[in-house]
Amino acid sequence: MTTVTTGGGIRFDKVSVAYGDTVVLDSLDLTVEPGEVMALLGPSGSGKTTALRAVAGFVQPASGRVLIGGRDVTGLPPYRRGIGMVVQQYALFPHLRVDANVAFGLKAQKAPRDGIAERVAEALEMTGMSAYAKRYPRELSGGQQQRVAIARALAIRPGVLLLDEPLSALDAQLRSGMLAELGRLHRDLPDVSMLYVTHDQSEALTLADRIAVMDRARLQDCGTPRELYRSPGSAFTASFVGSANLLRGVWCGAGVVDVEGVRLRVRGGEGAGEVTVCVRPHLVGLGESDEPGVNVVKGVVTGLQWRGASHRVTVAMSDAVEMTAEVGELREPPGLGERVAVHFAAEDAVAVADA
Numbered sequence: 001m002t003t004v005t006t007g008g009g010i011r012f013d014k015v016s017v018a019y020g021d022t023v024v025l026d027s028l029d030l031t032v033e034p035g036e037v038m039a040l041l042g043p044s045g046s047g048k049t050t051a052l053r054a055v056a057g058f059v060q061p062a063s064g065r066v067l068i069g070g071r072d073v074t075g076l077p078p079y080r081r082g083i084g085m086v087v088q089q090y091a092l093f094p095h096l097r098v099d100a101n102v103a104f105g106l107k108a109q110k111a112p113r114d115g116i117a118e119r120v121a122e123a124l125e126m127t128g129m130s131a132y133a134k135r136y137p138r139e140l141s142g143g144q145q146q147r148v149a150i151a152r153a154l155a156i157r158p159g160v161l162l163l164d165e166p167l168s169a170l171d172a173q174l175r176s177g178m179l180a181e182l183g184r185l186h187r188d189l190p191d192v193s194m195l196y197v198t199h200d201q202s203e204a205l206t207l208a209d210r211i212a213v214m215d216r217a218r219l220q221d222c223g224t225p226r227e228l229y230r231s232p233g234s235a236f237t238a239s240f241v242g243s244a245n246l247l248r249g250v251w252c253g254a255g256v257v258d259v260e261g262v263r264l265r266v267r268g269g270e271g272a273g274e275v276t277v278c279v280r281p282h283l284v285g286l287g288e289s290d291e292p293g294v295n296v297v298k299g300v301v302t303g304l305q306w307r308g309a310s311h312r313v314t315v316a317m318s319d320a321v322e323m324t325a326e327v328g329e330l331r332e333p334p335g336l337g338e339r340v341a342v343h344f345a346a347e348d349a350v351a352v353a354d355a
């Protein structure tokens with residue numbers, strides 16, 4: 001009887017999960033490299049938690065295999081997979097003190113007694129909770145409870161750490177602090193692969209080495225945050241990773257798309273028929289431009305938002321198509337109904353496939 005304790009990453013090999021007739025995870029093929037943080041990002045119900053639970057061993061795939069450290073664990077019970085898991089609601093044992101909570105997984109593994117004390121101390125140290133070892137969960141704040149839950153997951157020295165929306169019960173300020181701490185933990189544990197489920201794109205962009213975008217039980221896209229942001233594979237990814245102007249148009253030549261009668265030069269080659277052009281709002285400038293390779297479109301201001309350091313100006317090219325420009329704070333912002341021009345480089349207008 002062995003437990004997988006090596007690092008070595010996670011592999012989903014065509015993993016499908018169904019509840020009755022409903023397929024909730026459809027032939028997922030995905031590899032998380034050793035030491036990598038992979039975010040599973042997608043809307044509610046897209047299958048993220050199901051994928052994570054398949055790694056943990058809490059759901060059994062209808063088909064396909066899960067490998068941890070190169071080894072097929074599909075048939076192994078959860079406690080023999082060498083995983084640590086942290087969920088949204090901490091799930092600490094209320095009647096146990098912090099140190100006993102952290103020791104729980106080690107005792108279940110029947111680790112030697114003196115080894116347990118050492119590992120508990122190490123895990124509490126790593127999460128900054130050493131001073132709270134003798135408290136009960138009810139005597140801790142939400143953020144502290146989540147740190148204990150992370151310490152408990154780390155105490156078994158897992159090769160794989162599974163995190164399911166670990167920050168969503170915390171308030172915004174605490175969330176950003178904890179996000180930084182998870183980043184530090186990742187650097188301190190370079191061999192541990194992390195699978196991080198979230199529907200919050202900023203968490204995914206901040207923490208993940210790569211992001212797997214899920215929608216309707218399927219993997220839609222996978223890449224580094226920068227790749228997905230700069231060159232989204234689909235309109236769905238473009239709108240889910242960062243904010244995006246998505247302009248529906250028709251190809252009319254190499255690198256040229258017609259949007260509402262305006263010919264835009266785009267990055268992303270050539271195709272036929274309909275296409276969506278993605279332009280990030282912060283890459284759109286206000287006013288004319290006569291620089292080569294820069295698109296200019298005109299329209300009427302339909303929205304103006306002041307956001308402290310920036311203004312968001314929405315301009316309608318037509319009844320159907322609007323563009324938003326996110327620009328530095330304007331001294332004299334245009335008025336609603338005013339006719340203005342906006343511009344963006346061809347390099348920043350990306351032709352994407354429809355989802």
Ligand SMILES: Nc1ncnc2c1ncn2[C@@H]1O[C@H](COP(=O)(O)OP(=O)(O)OP(=O)(O)O)[C@@H](O)[C@H]1O
Binds near residue numbers: 019024049050051
């Ligand atoms: N035990 C279950 N029995 C039946 N259907 C289930 C069960 N667990 C999950 N589902 C369904 O599977 C689908 C995927 O659920 P999953 O929890 O994986 O989504 P998710 O992307 O993690 O969503 P969320 O962000 O809301 O947690 C959903 O439609 C859900 O209703």
